[in-house]
Amino acid sequence: MTAHRGNPGVGPPREPGRYLAVGLPERRAAARRMRGLPRRDLPAREPSRGRRVNGVRRGLTVLLVLTALSLAGCAAPGKPSVTFYSHGESARVSPVQYCERLARECQRPDPEAAGELPMPPGYPLQISVSEEIASAPWQVVFTYRGDSGERLRGRSGVMGSQEARHAYTLRLPEDGTRLERVEVQRYGTVSVNQTGQLQFVIGGTWVVGNSHQQDPRTS
Secondary structure (H helix, E strand, C coil): CCCCCCCCCCCCCCCCCCCCCCCHHHHHHHHHHHHCCCCCCCCCCCCCHHHHHHHHHHHHHHHHHHHHHHHHHHCCCCCCCEEEEECCEEEEECCCEEECCCCCCECCCCHHHCEEECCCCCCCEEEEECHHHHCCCEEEEEEEEECCCCEEEEECCCECCCCCCCEEEECCCCCEEEEEEEEEEEEEEEEECCCCCEEEEEEEEEEEEECCCCCHHHC
């Protein structure tokens, strides 16, 4: 049996290849190589809560901005107006009642939108409408006082059915003494009533009243 030389109390030498003594340079090189390899045993790190919240806020901000721009681009244009002229004065009025072209959506009637204009006897009333009204059939309906003071109604023919007409001049009938109220009515659509007859639906109404001092004898 061969005796082992060495320090007292030290065991036999380790077998070659079973234990490998690695120095500091070798460990550093191995660590660098390991950092370059994907670590399949660990789950991907989730972003911190603060980062998720900030990302959500940025996404909401972008969404709100895009929504506002979309609504601004799709906003409905202003409602058309009608201008009335009489004896050197004028009044521009908004619709008292207004519907879109097919009369499926209508605003609530707004009596406060009616205008006033001095319309003295003996002077014509000139009416000017916007392109949106002129491109559809429209008419003028008016109320006036007769010779004996009774209240009468009249109407013009339907305009704009063949070609656009932007103006109309209203003169009182021979038996009339004073205009009281004038309406411009734009047709919206045509429907069929219960008897099978065509019925025209009014899609917009513009109103002006006579603010001229009335003769007490005709009141």
